[in-house]
Amino acid sequence: MTVALDLAPASEAEVAEIIADRHARRAPLRIVGGGTRVENRARGEALSLSRLSGVVTYSPGEMTLIARPGTPLPEIKAMLEAEGQALAFEPPDLRGILSGNGTPSLGGMVAANASGPRRVLAGACRDHLLGVRFVDGRGRLLKNGGRVMKNVTGLDLSKLLAGSHGTLAALTEVVLKTLPLLPARTTLAFPGVTQATALRIFTAALSTPFEVSGAVHVGGTAYLRIEGLERQLAYRRDRLLALLAEHRPEVLDDAPWGAMRDVAHFADGGPLWRILCKPTDAPEICAGLRAMGGDSSLDWGGGLIWYRGPGNPRALAPHATLIRRDTATGPAFPPQSGAVARLQDGLRRAFDPAGILNPGLMDA
Incomplete structure (x- = not known):
């Protein structure tokens, strides 16, 4: 019944x-x-x-x-x-x-x-x-x-x-x-730097013990965030300033981390992609994205790229998800192949043997 x-x-x-x-x-x-x-x-x-x-x-x-x-x-x-x-x-x-x-x-x-x-x-x-x-x-x-x-x-x-x-x-x-x-925060800003330079800054900062809690490049500026207790914060800030002095950092008491977190810089339309990659691959991928005619930003120290623009970036980076379609077509989620595809299919059969839960989401 x-x-x-x-x-x-x-x-x-x-x-x-x-x-x-x-x-x-x-x-x-x-x-x-x-x-x-x-x-x-x-x-x-x-x-x-x-x-x-x-x-x-x-x-x-x-x-x-x-x-x-x-x-x-x-x-x-x-x-x-x-x-x-x-x-x-x-x-x-x-x-x-x-x-x-x-x-x-x-x-x-x-x-x-x-x-x-x-x-x-x-x-x-x-x-x-x-x-x-x-x-x-x-x-x-x-x-x-x-x-x-x-x-x-x-x-x-x-x-x-x-x-x-x-x-x-x-x-x-x-x-x-x-x-x-975390009770206090401060931001080091590096205006006028390329994505390749931003990656060098991120690599240097994230390899320290100073607990960087944000590493973003948006609109030609790289941002590093540190958070914690006031006395700890001052020490870590000064050490990072000394380490990265050649890049002429600026200290900001308030930076738009909420807007950067929410990708507000790409809110005004156009196909939008979320790309996961190795941080060391980010500059080359971003160069390819520029050649496609779009704009990109970096998060997670270069491990996450947001791309707004024409074309399909999966030729450059296979782990690209189409978050906002606008004029774009094709599957939203990256297709899997080989062992990953077999594992994914096996999991779906184990959890949902009839294939009734969100069918087509990953390939529509």
């Missing part, structure tokens, strides 16, 4: 029942969060997780947060800040570049493994994910991980789900590690 339920479930049981029914009928589902991470062109009925919202437990003393996937990220941020804490990986808000009116959600953040400039110091979202509850493509409710790091044993499935964009399972609860807010 076919189950007829609202496709905006308010409980794990409803999520499981809907997916189990669609699995039996081989009917595809398009999992929807806040709609602020990537243009979702998957096939099927929309399964919205927005009503599956709210904080289950927040323990500031244990620095642990447990919440449901539809919980708005602005609410999480405000709650953590009130306790002097934060999500250390600094998730970006991409509403500006996607012209969306949705609200970033906790589940969407995890599903996209969304991580901002502080990734160079703190790691990515998946590195702070302690556990998950989820419904797989058969409609089975499963859990993995624990509430503290020492309890995370066995195969860490949460690392697989972070960045899978809902193609393996629908998240119903996530457990995240929180960290104290």
Whole structure:
């Protein structure tokens, strides 16, 4: 008998029942969060997780947060800040570049493994994910991980789900590690430098013990951010100034890190690509992107390139994701081949044997 339920479930049981029914009928589902991470062109009925919202437990003393996937990220941020804490990986808000009116959600953040400039110091979202509850493509409710790091044993499935964009399972609860807010920050700016020079600056700074928490090149200026206690900050700032004196750095008390994190410099239209690469390859890739007629910026010390412009950059860098289509065509996610493709297909068959979860997202 076919189950007829609202496709905006308010409980794990409803999520499981809907997916189990669609699995039996081989009917595809398009999992929807806040709609602020990537243009979702998957096939099927929309399964919205927005009503599956709210904080289950927040323990500031244990620095642990447990919440449901539809919980708005602005609410999480405000709650953590009130306790002097934060999500250390600094998730970006991409509403500006996607012209969306949705609200970033906790589940969407995890599903996209969304991580901002502080990734160079703190790691990515998946590195702070302690556990998950989820419904797989058969409609089975499963859990993995624990509430503290020492309890995370066995195969860490949460690392697989972070960045899978809902193609393996629908998240119903996530457990995240929180960290104290760093009380002070300062920025070293290097105006008028090329991307190749910026990479040399980043390499020198990130190889020191001075805990650089951001390394970005935007609009011809390279930026290095350091954060911490005031006395520590002054020492690290002065050491970096001496190390990089030949590049004539400027000290800024306030720099637009929020805007750089959210890629606001590319908010005004055109196809936009997110390219992952080895930092040492970034100057050559960016030179090729300029030849294609577009503009680019660097984040993660050169490990992340944002490109706005014509053409398909996958000929230069295979790990390029089309975040905003505009006039661009073709699959949004980079096609896989060889062993990686076989591994990806095997994981999908294990988690979702009927192929009903976000079908076409990775190749549409």
